Amino acid sequence: MFLARLMLLGSGELGREFAIAAKRLGCEVIACDRYERAPAMQVADAFEVFSMLDGAALRAAVEKHRPDVIVPEIEAIDTATLGQLEAEGWRVAPSAKAAQLTMNRDGIRDFAAQELGLETSRYRFAESRDDAIAALAHVGLPCVIKPVMSSSGKGQSTARTEEEVGAAYDYAVANMCGDRPSVIVEEYIPFDSEITLLTVAAADGIHFCAPIGHRQEKGDYRESWQPAALSPATLASAQAQAGKVLAALGGRGLFGVEFFIAGERAIFSELSPRPHDTGMVTLISQSPNEFELHLRAILGLPVAPIRPAGPAASAVILADRESEDFAFDGVSEALATGAELRLFGKPRTLPNRRMGVALALGATVADAVALAKDAAACVRLRYQWDKGA
Numbered sequence: 001m002f003l004a005r006l007m008l009l010g011s012g013e014l015g016r017e018f019a020i021a022a023k024r025l026g027c028e029v030i031a032c033d034r035y036e037r038a039p040a041m042q043v044a045d046a047f048e049v050f051s052m053l054d055g056a057a058l059r060a061a062v063e064k065h066r067p068d069v070i071v072p073e074i075e076a077i078d079t080a081t082l083g084q085l086e087a088e089g090w091r092v093a094p095s096a097k098a099a100q101l102t103m104n105r106d107g108i109r110d111f112a113a114q115e116l117g118l119e120t121s122r123y124r125f126a127e128s129r130d131d132a133i134a135a136l137a138h139v140g141l142p143c144v145i146k147p148v149m150s151s152s153g154k155g156q157s158t159a160r161t162e163e164e165v166g167a168a169y170d171y172a173v174a175n176m177c178g179d180r181p182s183v184i185v186e187e188y189i190p191f192d193s194e195i196t197l198l199t200v201a202a203a204d205g206i207h208f209c210a211p212i213g214h215r216q217e218k219g220d221y222r223e224s225w226q227p228a229a230l231s232p233a234t235l236a237s238a239q240a241q242a243g244k245v246l247a248a249l250g251g252r253g254l255f256g257v258e259f260f261i262a263g264e265r266a267i268f269s270e271l272s273p274r275p276h277d278t279g280m281v282t283l284i285s286q287s288p289n290e291f292e293l294h295l296r297a298i299l300g301l302p303v304a305p306i307r308p309a310g311p312a313a314s315a316v317i318l319a320d321r322e323s324e325d326f327a328f329d330g331v332s333e334a335l336a337t338g339a340e341l342r343l344f345g346k347p348r349t350l351p352n353r354r355m356g357v358a359l360a361l362g363a364t365v366a367d368a369v370a371l372a373k374d375a376a377a378c379v380r381l382r383y384q385w386d387k388g389a
Helices: 011-022 037-042 054-065 080-087 096-102 105-115 128-132 162-174 234-249 276-285 291-300 329-337 363-377
Strands: 007-008 028-033 045-047 069-072 123-126 145-147 156-157 183-187 195-204 205-208 212-215 221-228 253-262 264-273 313-318 327-329 340-343 353-362 378-383
Touching: 007 011, 007 045, 007 054, 007 080, 011 028, 011 276, 011 291, 028 037, 028 054, 045 054, 054 080, 069 080, 080 096, 096 105, 096 234, 096 264, 105 123, 105 234, 105 264, 123 128, 123 145, 128 162, 128 313, 145 162, 156 162, 162 183, 195 234, 195 276, 195 291, 205 234, 212 276, 212 329, 221 276, 221 363, 234 264, 276 313, 276 340, 276 353, 313 363, 313 378, 329 340, 329 363
Parallel strands: 007 028, 007 069, 028 045
Antiparallel strands: 123 183, 145 156, 145 183, 195 205, 195 212, 195 253, 212 221, 221 313, 253 264, 313 353, 327 378, 340 353
């Protein structure tokens, strides 16, 4: 009846778009997350509510639904249980090894730098304020401090003096996922730009999407655009590094590989074994989009050719407070600009939480970014039902 039964571990906006792609290819989708009415649950065949860090609950859900493929879509997952399930014959996409190494920054950074020999920033891990301050002897100042496990870049900040390191450590721990108070303290690299190189390991080989540029604020992306301008040599270096990582991790799927670009150097930063938030731009910039690519690779289907639609951009729509009683204004004005919208259907707002994204094409990347930002600015969250409003 179904092409495949897929269990999503994480059901936010990325999971939602993946579930839509899966339904279009006739798959059955079971969406799992820690709260009800998560975005992917709204388009899935069934759902389960539990913490992905609860190994017993994770195993119970798998044994109940018996999926053909388990698809991790968030960072905070009990990867030890994933490994056990894979060893027992359950399929994890791209692989349990990929999930175990990349769900925490310590695993993937050590793997990239020490085992694969990729160029990275200098770094140390810290599990206390004192450890973080001691790391300065290796990484220097200024430095960037991040949780080893976080969602969408949250908890990241830059310390420019030794006095700021302790506060940066506290901020990282307060915004981490999981229950391990560990951070990465890394060298601040004066980079020219940051890119995401979506790289696909599929039945018909390794494929690269055009590089995606992005602007971050408070550790999370605000706009992304495709294609990002890179020299042929720099792009070739990034592709070679990404291919090396994928070959070592194994499995099939889409990986979001992040690099700092400094002059002609592509410096490895992070990797996600799943669709990437900056890759939301591919919903308008290319076909197949990143979610369709991930799905096709997982199912053993060919992914080529990847067809670009031209310069494109995404801009996020953010909430500014916590509420469960809200509505969207300005949708008509946003669409009248010629841009497209994706509103995620999250049941609750939080300060700086992504609630949607505007997508735009343009004659140039700059035109596309400007149009996406204008459209996103048209959309406003109205909280008039809040108590005290």
